[in-house]
Amino acid sequence: MLATQFDNFEKGSLFRSQMNSLLGTGVFNADGEMWKFHRSMTRPFFTRERISDFDIYDRNCDISLTQAKHRLAEGHSIDFQDLVSRFTLDSATEFLFGKSVASLSAGIPYSPSSGKENASSFTEHASNIFVTAFQEGQILAMNRMGFGTEWPLAEFWKDNIAPLRKVMDGFTGPVLAAALEKQEQDLKQEKDTVNDEDLTLLAHLVKHTQDPKILKDELVNLLVAGRDTTMCLLTYSFYMLAEHPDVEKRLREEIFEKVGPTGRPTYDQMRDMKFMRAFLNEVLRLFPPVPADARTNNKAVVLPTTPTQPKPIYIPAWTTLVYSVLNKHRRTDLWGPDAMKFDPDRFLDERLQRYLIPNPDIFCPFNAGPRICLGQQFAYHEATFYLVRLLQQFAGFSLDSSANAKPPAEWATSEGRKAIEKIHPCSHLTMYVKDGLWVRMKELDAMGI
């Protein structure tokens, strides 16, 4: 569906209509020529040179861990999910648009159980208003999928997402206006702009189109891509570190060996950190940031037989096909009897030869085929950088059970939910932790490690 028969499976007109008020014609919601346009505009920005400039991560990581230190010193837990969402939002906007939206400057929230109020300078910060609209817009877009082709009847009188999208566009507006103005000045001065190498993705895009709708749509799509996915990876990484102190210890040992207790990781050192990569892959396996996706077949197709599906399956044209990456990543027939266990070593020991190498398609957090994620390496670098800094500075990771939302009681009886029973995972377009991941940790110096 994703690779060898790519041309027969598209996002499809129903999916596109359901997502249109949120994603418009952006890369995630386009097929055919429009998708090719977005893909070709975006691809050059993910070359090795461009994604190996770690200054952006360094700066934003420092700000975020300093915020964490201050709040912990006050004796309160922190919402790690919120902290890293600010880090990924600021890093992505600086990398893609050339200007950070500075969401870290808003500060970070107090937990509802702390008894402390969040200041209005925090709640009314432009980035918080944007993020609330962004989150709600994604939930409402997913609700439309449940209504199938009849979804417009559920919003007969009004498009529920349009006002939220307006808020989002208000937030990205100034960044876009600055890029358009710069392009206009360059045209006036008959400068064929600076070297393409020095352009940001946004500056490159406005060179090719000035259509405000296409530009605004693409900004929203790239923010879903750049903020939410890596936020999810880092959030569930923390959760797994808190649950597995032995893994935390091994990861720190590798960091100290390759990078040292205070050094800044380089591209080559990152490539050398085999356990770190195995750890990230294991988090992506159990908690894939895009847990499910869908395609529509533009002509009738017959799915070939497999050992578990000995009869071919006929699918009439224009059927919506939903597939779950999360389920695939947890299947014991594909991963072995310990599929539900969190164990990074499965990406290093004999299980790699037994399960993954003969059947690489079983691991697909970044999708496959022509629409494979463009930001894959960017995300590995960003997450590795953050974890290196986190583990160099903090230890003793724990969850604040007084503040974290509990999972629904019925999950406790399900074998498959054992790995996630202490918090409440949720998903819209991407996965997150309901009401945040409230945690505590200690500064490493203070622990004498």
Ligand code: HEM
């Ligand atoms: C752990 C982090 C990430 C995961 C798990 C992830 C996963 C995915 C998945 C599953 C898709 C396919 C969606 C679909 O076709 O329906 C995708 C596409 C894409 N991703 Fe990522 N992503 C991550 C990080 C990023 C980052 C950081 C960026 C950019 C800064 C990015 C940029 C993109 C783009 C531009 C596409 C569109 C590809 C297309 O439709 O042609 N991703 N990603």
